[in-house]
Amino acid sequence: MESQHLSENRFKFHGKTDEYxxxxxxxxxxxxxxxxxxxxxxxxxxxxxxxGNSELAGERFEYLxxxxxxxxxxxxxxxxxxxxxVSPMVSEILQAVLMLMFVxxxxxxxxxxxxxxxxxxxYRNVRFDFVGSYGGAYMALMVxxxxxxxxxxxxxxxxxGIGSVISPVVSGILGVLVFAIGGTYxxxxxxxxxxxxVLNNYQWGSMKFTADIESAAMxxxxxxxxxxxxxxxxxxxxxxxxxxxxxxxADFSQLGAMFASxxxxxxxxxxxxxxxxxxxxxxYISFFLLGWFVTAYLKACLRNYQxxxxxxxxxxxxxxxxxxxxxxxxxxxxxxxxxxxxxxxTPVAKVRMAKFMAQATAVxxxxxxxxxxxxxxxxxxxxxxxxxxxFGVEIGVI
Numbered sequence: 001m002e003s004q005h006l007s008e009n010r011f012k013f014h015g016k017t018d019e020y021x022x023x024x025x026x027x028x029x030x031x032x033x034x035x036x037x038x039x040x041x042x043x044x045x046x047x048x049x050x051x052g053n054s055e056l057a058g059e060r061f062e063y064l065x066x067x068x069x070x071x072x073x074x075x076x077x078x079x080x081x082x083x084x085x086v087s088p089m090v091s092e093i094l095q096a097v098l099m100l101m102f103v104x105x106x107x108x109x110x111x112x113x114x115x116x117x118x119x120x121x122x123y124r125n126v127r128f129d130f131v132g133s134y135g136g137a138y139m140a141l142m143v144x145x146x147x148x149x150x151x152x153x154x155x156x157x158x159x160x161g162i163g164s165v166i167s168p169v170v171s172g173i174l175g176v177l178v179f180a181i182g183g184t185y186x187x188x189x190x191x192x193x194x195x196x197x198v199l200n201n202y203q204w205g206s207m208k209f210t211a212d213i214e215s216a217a218m219x220x221x222x223x224x225x226x227x228x229x230x231x232x233x234x235x236x237x238x239x240x241x242x243x244x245x246x247x248x249x250a251d252f253s254q255l256g257a258m259f260a261s262x263x264x265x266x267x268x269x270x271x272x273x274x275x276x277x278x279x280x281x282x283x284y285i286s287f288f289l290l291g292w293f294v295t296a297y298l299k300a301c302l303r304n305y306q307x308x309x310x311x312x313x314x315x316x317x318x319x320x321x322x323x324x325x326x327x328x329x330x331x332x333x334x335x336x337x338x339x340x341x342x343x344x345x346t347p348v349a350k351v352r353m354a355k356f357m358a359q360a361t362a363v364x365x366x367x368x369x370x371x372x373x374x375x376x377x378x379x380x381x382x383x384x385x386x387x388x389x390x391f392g393v394e395i396g397v398i
Contacts, residue, residue: 006317006364006365006366007364007365007366008319008362008363008364009056009057009362009363009364009365009367010358010359010361010362011054011055011056011357011358011359011361011362011363012054012055012056012358012359013050013053013054013055013351013354013355013357013358013359014053014054014055015049015050015053015351015354015355016351017347017348017351019049020049020347020350020351021347021348023045023046023049024046024346024347024350025347027039027041027042027045027046028042030042037071039074040067040068040070040071040074041067041071043065043067043070044063044065044066044067044070047063047065048062048063050063050350050354051063051121053354054354054358056123056363056367057363057367057368058368059123059124061121061122061123062121062122062123063120063121064120064121064122064127065116065120083098084098084099084102106141106142107134107137107138107140107141107142108134108137110137110141111130111132111133111134111137114130114132114198114201115129115130115132117130118130118202118203123204124367124371124374126204126205126371126374127205128202128203128204129202129203129204130201130202130203131201131202131203132197132198132201136197136201137197139193139197140193140194140196140197140198141194144189144190144193145190145193148186148189148190149186152182152183152186155178155182156175156178156179156182159174159178160174160175160178162174163175180226181223184219184222184223184226185219185222187222188215188218188219188221188222188223189215189218189219191218191222191302192213192214192215192218195211195213195218195306196211196213199211199213199306199310204312204374205374206374207312207313207315207316207370207374208312208313209310209311209312210310210311210312210313210314211306211309211310211311212309213305213306213309214309217305218302218305221298221301221302221305222298224297224301225294225297225298225301228293228294228297229290229291229294232290232293232294233287233290236283236286236287236290239286240283240286244279289332292328292331292332293324293325293328295331296324296325296327296328296331297324297328299322299327300322300323300324300327301324303320303322304320304321304322306320307319307320307361308320312365312370315365315366315370316363316364316365316367316370317363317364317365318361318362318363319361319362319363319364320360320361320362321360321361321362322357322360323360326356327356330352330353330356331353333352334348334349334352334353335349337349
């Protein structure tokens, strides 16, 4: 995509922690007091605050959903959940049938959810829209993943079978390679198909989004993330072995003695228990941080690639420059802030993340002149869309 020599419009988030804390705490308290009824108003107030404080090229976004729209959808959703919950009193088969029906209509709910969220979002007096078909959703969410899984299973079985004819060692090596590389490609393929479906069906007014997502590029990202994760596991394992070697002076029977001491009880069991807890805590924290880093790396790389491949009718180009390490830092520090404040600092975490993502996002092109020629679309919200929103059915494409 040719996006050189275009003016860059970077997102800005103007929200402040103290402002949002007031909205957040009122939302939480009123939602509790009203047994969840106020949550519809809470959602609208939250969205309005974050959208209203997000600026692009001098204009801010708007969230136009009405609380009563969301409340009605949630009431219908709650009734459906209650029917499912009490269905075993009639028949367990009925509950299973209802569950299968819910799974079967999942793509429809996803489309309605995407449509609802986009149609209540407005920028420069022009609404967004999602025009994806239900058939496309079934293909992206069910048919293609099923076919890919069947093909992957057949290929894996064939290769491992051929390897077993040669020798069990060859079969084992082929099995590891097929499931590692093939499994990674399987996930990349599904993510590619889903991203194409979602990103290519958004509109801003009359202008359509276009995303040229390639499965080979997505595979490289997933493969790099898998390599980072595998490298991290190997590095941590070697480090753990070195630490254990140093602690026990190459005499690992001491570790067995610690376990024996714990089983027998006694005065020395406290020291043994403390040492073991410390060792296992370090191992857990190390792998926990590795998992967070791999997740942050994958999310950041996928977002940067998908945004970089997306434009609006060749006139406006999306840009994302999320740095994986910085992203992980924000994610990790936000989690610590929330945990050590017992949840009271949730507004701090949300505002920090919004600022971080805004700073890493931009749109290239002359937004102002393009917006003048863009058509203003009407609201087309329907009750069915709001029911889907009430279920919170979402797919994390970006």
